[in-house]
Amino acid sequence: MNTFLEFINENLQLLYILILAIFIGFELIKNVPTVLHTPLMSGANALSGVVIVGAILVMLQSNPNDYLALSLGFIAVVLGIINVVGGFAVTDRMLQMFKKKK
């Protein structure tokens, strides 16, 4: 229980942001038409690639002799950037198709 309270106390500001962000997420997506569900999902998927920032931080903070951390970080950056670039590019391609009919 103490651990839990300590956790809340340490991260109070984070928790505020967390809760507000959850509501924003809900509100943003609530009324999206079915037509856009697939691009939306793939766009959101690209956004979750933001984890790459953490992967880069891992590499930046690694000791150059710490091969394990460096190689894990390396793989994390590769996978993360695939998610980001691939996700945004494919979403763009999809939305292009919706557009050209007009």
Next chain:
Amino acid sequence: MSITLSIIYLIATVTFVVGLKMLGHPETAKKGNLISALGMGLAIVGTIFLAEKEVPLIIYILIGLALAVGGIIGWIIAIKVEMTKMPELVSLFNGFGGASALLIGLVEFNKNIGVPIADKASASIITTIIAAIIIGSITFTGSLVAWAKLNGSLKDIRFPKYNLINNILFIGLVAFGTYIVLMNTDSAILMYSLLAASLVYGFLFVVPIGGADMPVVISLLNSLTGIAAAITGILYDNMVMLVGGILVGSAGLILTFAMCKAMNRSLASVIFGAFGAGSNAAEGSGGTIGGTVKKTTASDSAVLLNYSSKVVIVPGYGLAVAQAQHVIHELEELLTSRGVDVKYAIHPVAGRMPGHMNVLLAESNVDYGKLIEMDDINPQFPNTDVVLVVGANDVVNPAAHNDPSSPIYGMPILDVENAKHIIVNKRSMKPGYAGIENELFYNQKTNMLFGDAKQALTDLVAELKNM
């Protein structure tokens, strides 16, 4: 963190919110996607070049190499993929994001090994690390399984009592994670066991889920990756990761609930798997639907379509598999030019991911004004002369209305049986993805047009042109 970097992260966060908002409207969607991408690029570049401490050159080189390799791979995949393969692709990318989060968790846990007690990470940091490892692993193997199942290389596997096993494993995972945190242990063995158990759970969690539940699972996994990203954000006290991740998490959750609603199923029954049990029972009773099936030919169907005034096309995943989205558009244009009113009825879970049919039909230039959502098209079926069902099955199965023992009972469907005539194109009498029989095929008004969707529609178009 330098003030410049903080400002960059702030800007990136705003682009994520604005971009996501714009993605929700057809006119602004493309711009919204680009805005988010720009913000992401900014955050990445900022993170690299505005690092607080001195970083050896070799590490910069490695980061650049990783970005180049991954960026090129991602780009090539995105450019080459066929639109029918979109659900697989989203799952695959999603799995990569999850893997990235889990690797970060591993490195951070390792940092804590062998550190004197006084310098050890606090319990809250260990909690986030453990959570990142668990959620990252589940999304990683879960998404890979979803990917393999969607591209057909992995079938549904149901172990005896898999529900019970999965649920026990899940509770075990949580307990195990809690134990590591409370003991404040830095045992690498425990951490790797937790990692292995989470990976196994991700596999077992998705592998039995079949049938119409696939869109739900994809969207749930998507949401989980966002949560994993947010957790690593907490770890680094990094707002752009936290907010970006949470936005994806809650947006994914909304979509998941929308999908569940479209199938009249609770999220719990998808995750904890009531579906498998139900469909097993249905397979037993499924064979009892009797009656004869009326076959029809392309020329008869063409005549029927040509002399109707209102036609509704119901596309399903079979259309995507056969790559028939272009032919169906040709058919639609041909009929329209003969004065027939043609609409498409889009079920919310048609295809293998939410909105999949819309993307495919957009690819072949179908005007999206002609794509009608379920609630709007259902009242129109009684005035419809012919319904043409192409490669759809479960979403038009009347068992959802009138067979309480059916696993899809209660799922909202397209009420095509109210139309005057029904033409169903299917390759064979094989049941659909949910593995259940469809009494619609035995309906008096139904004519079955057997054959590959592309071939059958091409024949239909040829017949129509001759008339």
